Amino acid sequence: MSDQSEEIRKVKEMIEDSSRIVVMLGVGAIIESGGENLWSSRECYRIEDIYHKSPDEMMSVGYYSARRDKFFEFYKREIIGCDLKPAPLYNDLKRLQERGKILKIITQSYFDLHNEAGLKDVVELHGNVKNNHCSECGKKFTVEYIRESKGVPLCDVCKSAIRPGILLFGETIHNDLMTEAVNACEEADLILVLGTNMYDNMVKFCTEDYKSDRVVLITKEEHFTDRYADIVIHGCVSDILPKVIA
Numbered sequence: 001m002s003d004q005s006e007e008i009r010k011v012k013e014m015i016e017d018s019s020r021i022v023v024m025l026g027v028g029a030i031i032e033s034g035g036e037n038l039w040s041s042r043e044c045y046r047i048e049d050i051y052h053k054s055p056d057e058m059m060s061v062g063y064y065s066a067r068r069d070k071f072f073e074f075y076k077r078e079i080i081g082c083d084l085k086p087a088p089l090y091n092d093l094k095r096l097q098e099r100g101k102i103l104k105i106i107t108q109s110y111f112d113l114h115n116e117a118g119l120k121d122v123v124e125l126h127g128n129v130k131n132n133h134c135s136e137c138g139k140k141f142t143v144e145y146i147r148e149s150k151g152v153p154l155c156d157v158c159k160s161a162i163r164p165g166i167l168l169f170g171e172t173i174h175n176d177l178m179t180e181a182v183n184a185c186e187e188a189d190l191i192l193v194l195g196t197n198m199y200d201n202m203v204k205f206c207t208e209d210y211k212s213d214r215v216v217l218i219t220k221e222e223h224f225t226d227r228y229a230d231i232v233i234h235g236c237v238s239d240i241l242p243k244v245i246a
C-alpha cells in the first residue's frame with residue numbers, strides 16, 4: 001500500500017476546520033466489529049449452501065410473509081445470533097461528537113453498535129434489530145424476546161407474529177429518514193464515508209447533489225468508484241480514524 005501520509009494530513013486539517021460533519025457508516029463498520037458481510041461472495045455461498053436461497057431472498061419481505069418459520073430460523077441464527085462489539089472506530093466518532101463536530105451519522109447497519117457506543121444523532125436507514133413490534137397490536141418487543149422464542153416469535157398479547165425492526169428486501173426506506181439524511185448532507189461541511197464505497201446506494205443518494213469538494217472516503221477495499229470521492233484513504237477505519245482525529 002502506498003504511503004498515505006499526505007492524505008492523512010489533509011483529512012486531519014479538514015476535520016479540524018469542520019463543525020458540521022456528516023458520517024456515513026457502511027458494512028465495514030460491522031466487519032470491524034466482528035460481523036460478516038452477508039453479501040460477500042464467501043458468505044453468499046455459505047448461505048446458499050445451508051438455506052438454498054440467497055441472502056437477499058432470505059431477508060425479503062416476501063419470504064417473511066410466505067415462510068415465516070424459515071425466515072426466523074435464518075434471522076435468529078444469522079442476524080441476531082452474531083456476537084458483535086463496537087469496533088474502536090465508534091469510540092473515535094464519539095470523541096468527535098463530544099467535540100461538537102458531527103451533525104449527523106447515517107448508517108445502513110441495523111445492528112445497535114452505534115447506540116452501544118453512545119453515539120447520538122444517528123439516522124438508521126435500515127431500522128434497528130432492537131425495535132421489534134407486533135404486526136397486529138403494535139406492542140414492542142426486545143431482541144432477546146425474539147432470540148428466546150421457539151419458532152416464529154409471537155406477541156404475548158394477541159398471538160400475532162412479531163415484525164423485526166429492520167428493513168427487509170423489497171421494502172423502501174422510510175421517506176422521513178431519507179429526507180433527514182439528505183438534508184444533513186446538504187448542510188454538511190465535510191462528508192466522511194467510512195467502510196463502504198461510493199457505489200453504495202446510501203452514499204450515491206446522499207452525495208449526489210453535494211456541491212462541495214469535501215467528500216472523504218476511508219475504506220479497506222479499493223473500488224472503481226473511489227474517484228468520486230475527493231480524498232481516499234485505504235485501510236481499516238479503526239486504524240485510520242485515530243490518525244486523522246487530532
Ligand SMILES: [Zn+2]
Nearest residue numbers: 134137155158
Ligand atoms: Zn400483539
